Amino acid sequence: MSSRNFWISGILMLAVLIGLAGGPAYSQAPGPTSTPAPASPTPTLPMPATEPPGPSPLPNLPEERSPERPPEIRPAGVDAQQTAPYRYFLFSIGAQVPVGQFNNPYGVAVAPDGSVYVADSDNCRIQHFSATGTFLNAWGSCGSEEGKFSRPCGVAVASDGTVYVADSGNHRIQRFSATGTFLGKWGSEGSGDGQFDWPEGVAVAPDGTVYVADSGNHRIQRFNATGTFLGKWGSRGSGDGQFDWPRGVAVAPDGTVYVADTDNHRIQRFNATGTFLGK
Numbered sequence: 001m002s003s004r005n006f007w008i009s010g011i012l013m014l015a016v017l018i019g020l021a022g023g024p025a026y027s028q029a030p031g032p033t034s035t036p037a038p039a040s041p042t043p044t045l046p047m048p049a050t051e052p053p054g055p056s057p058l059p060n061l062p063e064e065r066s067p068e069r070p071p072e073i074r075p076a077g078v079d080a081q082q083t084a085p086y087r088y089f090l091f092s093i094g095a096q097v098p099v100g101q102f103n104n105p106y107g108v109a110v111a112p113d114g115s116v117y118v119a120d121s122d123n124c125r126i127q128h129f130s131a132t133g134t135f136l137n138a139w140g141s142c143g144s145e146e147g148k149f150s151r152p153c154g155v156a157v158a159s160d161g162t163v164y165v166a167d168s169g170n171h172r173i174q175r176f177s178a179t180g181t182f183l184g185k186w187g188s189e190g191s192g193d194g195q196f197d198w199p200e201g202v203a204v205a206p207d208g209t210v211y212v213a214d215s216g217n218h219r220i221q222r223f224n225a226t227g228t229f230l231g232k233w234g235s236r237g238s239g240d241g242q243f244d245w246p247r248g249v250a251v252a253p254d255g256t257v258y259v260a261d262t263d264n265h266r267i268q269r270f271n272a273t274g275t276f277l278g279k
Contacts, residue, residue: 099127100135106200107166111157111178119155119165124148126155126165126180139180144170147182153200153247154213158225164210166202171195173202173212173227186227191217194229201260205251205272213249213259218242220249220259220274233274238264241276 107119114131125140126149140149150169157163161178172187173196187196197216204210208225219234220243234243248260255272261279268279 099138100129102127107152107154109155109157109163111161111163112159113161115178117155117157117163119152121151121153121168124150124152126152126163126176128178128180137179139176146185147174147176147180149174154202156202156204156210158204158208159206160208162204162225164202164204166199166212168198168200168215171197171199173199173210173223175225175227184226186223193232194221194223194227196221200247201249203249203251203257205255205257206253207255209251209272211249211251211257213246215245215247215262218244218246220246220257220270222274231273233270240279241268241270241274243268 102118102120103122104120105118106121109117111117115136116129116131116133118127118129120127120138124142125138127135128137129135140147140152142148142150144150149165149167152165153168154166155163157178162183163176163178163180165174165176167174167185171189172185174185175183177183187194187199189195189197191197195217196212196214199212200215201213202210204225209230210223210225210227212221212223214221214232218236219232221232222230224230234241234246236242236244238244242264243259243261244263246259247262250258252258256277257270257272257274259268259270261268266279269277271277
């Protein structure tokens, strides 16, 4: 071999070696290999361009009511639940308020004919029932005008059927006919004769004299049937003939006066003009 051919062979061999060092210079048919199966692609749901709308709002349907139950309207100060039967009475303020139900009834009285009157205190009204509870009549609403009330606490009925109401929050006594017609009133806030401080009890003697438990003034006052002042007795204390917030008063057929001396936790009794008889 000539030296020239020798150098050419060496150069070719060097080129082959350089090619092998940089990577295969030719492809070789691969033998059988074990290739893992590709992972199943996670399904992708197409997203809408905007948020889907929510459920369609329900239409404004009218409230379901019994045919005999009109919508309830409550004036200020009136809070009463309704249960069957649904009976209503139209009051002077023009609102319909459920009757035959109560909100803090405070006083009760029986008329000579056996009917029952209830001072429905927080509903600011008087309700009238038969002896067995059948609703007969009602009157009043919250206010200070004639025939209106502010937390009436006491009610009494005279032998002629006149109804007397201790209109406590208005510091007065009002009188009505048996069916609620306004007849008159007397009293104002204060401590003078014929004035009251939250009177809670009222009673009528057989002779028509009206006795009032003048609670905040810790005394009993008495009047004639139309409100003329006749006398008084009592002061604050725990001695005989004294009171601590008297709330109830009643008169026996013989004229004896009984007083619920509330915060002294006792009952006291007096003659018709206030002489102490016992406790």
